[in-house]
Amino acid sequence: MWDWAFTLEILPALARAAVITVEVTILGFLIALTLGLALAVCRIALPWTRLPISLLVELIRSTPLLIQIFFLYFVGPSFGLTLDAMTTGVLAVGVHYATYCSEVYRAGFESVPRGQWEASVALNLGRATTLRDVIIPQAIPPVVPALGNYLVALFKETPLLSAIAVLELMQTAKIIGSQTFRYTEPITLVGLFFLAMSLVSAWAIRRVEAGINRRYRR
């Protein structure tokens, strides 16, 4: 049933693919974190951006990620947006999760008491300083667990990129399967890898959370 020699043979290819998967995850999540924060901050600082941002967030959240990936990859070029598969994938995943992260940040901002804004006005702090030094450091620690959940969720959705032939784990496993007619080993290994990475990132998130709590003593 299980062929160890075959396993050993496909391991290097899968390892390379795992690197791609991790890269997509990290880059995508960095986009999600920063773009999400930018969206949430814009909504607070620039009232006129509220409606367009809400519409964008709603649009992206109510369509499947797979369709967004396809759209960006196949329809993008007709708008002059030609990107390679990897860039497309990272961008699609990042923007998609940015909308989720922006909602998380928003909840974080709302959890900061009004008195903090008022004290900042009374001290004559500018808007940017208030956000950077007073509000954001209080808004983010409580939402780290929620952001962490989205990191794991994003990671688990990276196999969708196999649809545009990014050589991440799933795509690599499928290729191996179709060439050798053996699917058991590659698909099992991919599953195990996702399991292991999910556990590792859950652990890492808890560490980050503990560190932040210590730093900001809430």
Next chain:
Amino acid sequence: MSEPPMVSFENVTKRYGSLTVLDGLNLTISRGEKVAIIGPSGSGKTTVLRMLMTLETIDGGVIRVEGEPLTHTERQGRLVPANLAHIRKVRAKIGMVFQSFNLFPHMTALHNCMEAPVKVLGLSRAEAEARAADLLEMVGLSNRRDYYPSQLSGGQQQRVAIARALAMRPRVMLFDEVTSALDPELVGEVLQVIRKLGEEHDLTMLMVTHQMGFAREFADRVCFFYEGRICEEGEPKAFFQNPQNERSRQFLRAVLEAG
């Protein structure tokens, strides 16, 4: 021409929806004056301070600080809404201490007092630290400078809040029931600090308080608010001994009965 008053409210009106909270308020405060604002709940005391701190908009009239309109500028003899730069310039003369302290929980006592001097006044960190350390000493908290607010008692937090406001060197300090959130045994230490501040002749102070004893001994003038108007004002001694208005009498009687 004599110098303009430190603060003047001229015919100031404030509404929340259909509720008129302040109705054509006129109040002039001279430099260095210590004014106590008293009155029943909902009479608009907090609103007065919040408008002066620009935490509330005003619906009519004008507030001036040393003659300069706070949220407006004069253009061809007419008042037009001012830009943020103007508001910040005038607002720099005002400092406020809140009932709920509103310290920044993620900064130590010292950093709470350094943040605005560094970021707004452009002081170097060393200068700001020296200033903050002096003020923390003034409020008796030198040995707590590296504590976070959550590690301080209410009275200590409020004293840090006072030091933090003073670090911006305001000309006018606003106190909104700054001892109301404190356990009774901690009230004294905060009032003591305020008393010490009162000795600075140049600092104008406006305080909303329910401590009649403190208002009487500390203030140069008491303003009694009732339903958005100043119903009676005067020297504390005269006001407390012999209130003229029926409403002030009722209020003082009720406060005395409550202890």
